[in-house]
Amino acid sequence: MKRKAVCLLSGGLDSTTCLYMARREDYEVTALVVNYGQSHSREIKSAREICTDLDLPFWVVPLTLPWGGSALLDPHLLIPMGRDEKMMQKEIPATYVPARNTIFLSLAASLAEVLGAESIFIGANAIDYSGYPDCRPDYLAAYERMIKFGTKQGFNGKKLKIEAPLLRLSKRTIILLAASLKVPFEKTWSCYQGKEMPCGDCDACRIRQKGFQEAGLEDPLIYYAASPNV
Amino acid sequence: MKRKAVCLLSGGLDSTTCLYMARREDYEVTALVVNYGQSHSREIKSAREICTDLDLPFWVVPLTLPWGGSALLDPHLLIPMGRDEKMMQKEIPATYVPARNTIFLSLAASLAEVLGAESIFIGANAIDYSGYPDCRPDYLAAYERMIKFGTKQGFNGKKLKIEAPLLRLSKRTIILLAASLKVPFEKTWSCYQGKEMPCGDCDACRIRQKGFQEAGLEDPLIYYAASPNV
Numbered sequence: 323m324k325r326k327a328v329c330l331l332s333g334g335l336d337s338t339t340c341l342y343m344a345r346r347e348d349y350e351v352t353a354l355v356v357n358y359g360q361s362h363s364r365e366i367k368s369a370r371e372i373c374t375d376l377d378l379p380f381w382v383v384p385l386t387l388p389w390g391g392s393a394l395l396d397p398h399l400l401i402p403m404g405r406d407e408k409m410m411q412k413e414i415p416a417t418y419v420p421a422r423n424t425i426f427l428s429l430a431a432s433l434a435e436v437l438g439a440e441s442i443f444i445g446a447n448a449i450d451y452s453g454y455p456d457c458r459p460d461y462l463a464a465y466e467r468m469i470k471f472g473t474k475q476g477f478n479g480k481k482l483k484i485e486a487p488l489l490r491l492s493k494r495t496i497i498l499l500a501a502s503l504k505v506p507f508e509k510t511w512s513c514y515q516g517k518e519m520p521c522g523d524c525d526a527c528r529i530r531q532k533g534f535q536e537a538g539l540e541d542p543l544i545y546y547a548a549s550p551n552v
Numbered sequence: 553m554k555r556k557a558v559c560l561l562s563g564g565l566d567s568t569t570c571l572y573m574a575r576r577e578d579y580e581v582t583a584l585v586v587n588y589g590q591s592h593s594r595e596i597k598s599a600r601e602i603c604t605d606l607d608l609p610f611w612v613v614p615l616t617l618p619w620g621g622s623a624l625l626d627p628h629l630l631i632p633m634g635r636d637e638k639m640m641q642k643e644i645p646a647t648y649v650p651a652r653n654t655i656f657l658s659l660a661a662s663l664a665e666v667l668g669a670e671s672i673f674i675g676a677n678a679i680d681y682s683g684y685p686d687c688r689p690d691y692l693a694a695y696e697r698m699i700k701f702g703t704k705q706g707f708n709g710k711k712l713k714i715e716a717p718l719l720r721l722s723k724r725t726i727i728l729l730a731a732s733l734k735v736p737f738e739k740t741w742s743c744y745q746g747k748e749m750p751c752g753d754c755d756a757c758r759i760r761q762k763g764f765q766e767a768g769l770e771d772p773l774i775y776y777a778a779s780p781n782v
Binding site for chain 2: 471
């Protein structure tokens with residue numbers, strides 16, 4: 323019997339690459355997609371397509387965070403645009419969603435227990451990222467320790483691993499890795515704006531475009547604006 | 553300015569007592585009620601009434617756990633009835649909801665960050681309880697440690713405390729304490745069955761009835777069945 327895993331999937335480049343890695347490691351993967359009212363709910367369409375193409379079981383669950391507190395949830399808060407790498411590293415941006423990864427991992431842990439899965443895959447990345455606290459190694463280690471205590475599975479001595487295979491990779495490396503795994507770049511969605519085409523100027527677009535540049539590969543997505551000076 | 557706290561409220565005896573304790577400690581409390589499709593969604597009505605009577609701000613958020621895995625979520629799984637204390641302590645029962653408290657605390661952490669609250673109150677109890685792993689001191693300590701890493705608040709050096717003032721109290725003590733705080737017992741709801749009156753025979757009813765017996769107080773609720781031999 324194959325080992326089982328739950329993979330958090332947003333429809334973005336990182337989580338899709340993470341999903342392909344979990345599959346390569348021969349896990350029987352179930353994807354978990356969370357519709358939390360994000361400005362870029364367009365990514366959910368991507369996530370659905372990616373799973374459907376792989377003939378992969380997936381759940382899309384709605385999540386209500388009515389208190390907002392993020393530019394991805396509250397249209398009155400501005401999504402930062404045009405920031406360079408230095409600015410991104412200076413502070414946690416307005417696109418931070420309070421406790422988002424903790425909520426997502428907790429939903430994944432619930433599903434993992436029901437499936438009897440031994441691992442949760444998450445595409446968190448602590449190198450080329452926007453400075454989110456819940457993408458750091460210390461956080462993920464503390465989460466894994468906590469969930470051992472908080473689940474029936476952990477109580478019965480069965481570990482639930484948090485696997486973040488992209489954690490210490492640069493965006494360039496992630497993109498090269500994704501290319502080798504034949505990740506369908508054209509189906510992934512990174513942009514924080516929920517428009518027809520990616521904006522090319524939010525943090526997510528800029529980090530993505532810089533990664534493709536550095537990897538010497540072409541991003542098949544067509545952007546509203548290019549970001550030459552990322 | 554008053555210190556702020558978020559209190560997880562189910563509408564049951566423990567979480568209501570916990571809420572009253574948080575208020576006594578002079579916190580400005582916001583209650584968080586989660587409607588997760590529980591069989592006893594009747595408790596949400598109780599939670600609403602309790603908050604309304606106290607003129608307390610509260611959120612009721614829907615949560616979808618479509619994978620089930622609990623007798624409180626899946627009508628095909630039986631809610632254990634007629635169990636004595638010894639049976640309750642032997643194993644984690646079918647009413648365990650995978651990773652429930654972890655999900656609830658994560659939603660509370662998200663709300664706490666947005667409010668700038670410094671504490672999350674949870675009515676978890678590790679003495680007279682049903683053997684849930686996510687009600688134990690080790691779990692709550694690990695959760696507090698994890699959330700420090702996973703939030704902007706924690707990142708900025710501001711602690712988010714997990715307060716479980718009932719953790720090591722017997723049900724008898726909780727009920728005596730609740731009486732001293734003038735908790736409206738008649739408005740609380742413990743029964744796992746979602747019927748007109750509490751069943752008197754599920755774990756929650758039995759633990760509650762035994763607590764009232766031992767405290768020498770009368771439970772104002774009228775039960776379908778008494779549980780003489782708890």
